Amino acid sequence: MRKLIFLFALLGGLTLTSCINDADLPPLERYEKAHARGVASKQKTNDFFLGLELGIAKREYYDRCTVLNKNQQITMAGGGNAVDHQLPDELDRPATMTFAPDFGDSYTVEAMDVLFSYVDWSPWNKNAHSDKLLKDVAEWMDEQYGGEWIVVPHEVLGSIVTQVNNNRAIAIWMKDSQIVQARFTDLSVLPEEKLGQKIR
Template identity: 30%
Template sequence: MKVFFFIAALSFIISCNNDANDYESLMAKEVSSGKRADSLFFGIYLGMTSKQFFTQCWQLNKQGIFTDGNNNTAVLYKLNKNELKYPASMNFYPEFRENKIYKMWATFQYDGWAPWNKHMYSDSLLPELLKLYKTWYSSGNPFIEMHDKERGTIYVKVDGNRRIIIGRYNDMIVKVDYADLLVDKQ
């Protein structure tokens, strides 16, 4: 029995190391490829200036697509057109370096989330959101599944300079982080 647990533990450690090795080699290959994948969503892209970002958000706000997000510190997009199993909210906001977007965070939650609605917890939202992201970002490399000590199972996609990480943040929220690896590298 002890031998079985030792072999199982060793297999788990090797698989975690393989995940990390696969991820590191994919990142190195993509960053050195010279390919650019700047598109994020709704016409927003890595390298966009803050003025362009605010203009784009204002235009989409006038069309009723975007509105003010959490505490007026984010942009809100309501996913209610059968994009997910239940109506949900996407709050997002970029980080700028030298007045250009180089990172973007987005959080997703089902609008009907409540402690008693277990079917609307983030562990149910995560696979639905991953399916949506596979349609939004269908070209390039696939999402790879990795295991993170703090966030649990996460999904990572690296295409050229763009990295997308999707993972559970807490019982209510799934967080998505975008980064321009070429800017991060500097």
């Protein structure tokens, strides 16, 4: 039932929120208020996936990735800090999740950029294009992280699905016809970043 409610909200461009006072605000204003609360929050929500977290030191991040690699949970993605993690059953069809940390100047994980794509994507396989994938990833993220999500219209990207939970902000959008991009941001160190604006 939760999935159906979330999917309906995504398709309809509605916003899921538990804050009755914000119910009549446009999505962007709701997001702005959520962002401000996240920046001001003293509570930390640093987890994202595979035991990795926002705020950990660069050395600790690589040590954890070494263990994940030995356990065959990740493989090198072909350049830089990016690694691949396979999602054979988590989404509606097998997918690859490629992620890379953003250490900034602090030598800690300030943000994480994540790319999703279906394994069977091709230009003619419309069922594996990113409009379908965005809905799929958004549902999966909802199952992983719960909380309240806001769908914010965007003039270039179409829409951005976003959540702010204490210091952790998540933004999800279609990068192109194949890839859905997500960005996890630690607002305690990047308070000015909004809606995953550091798009690669």
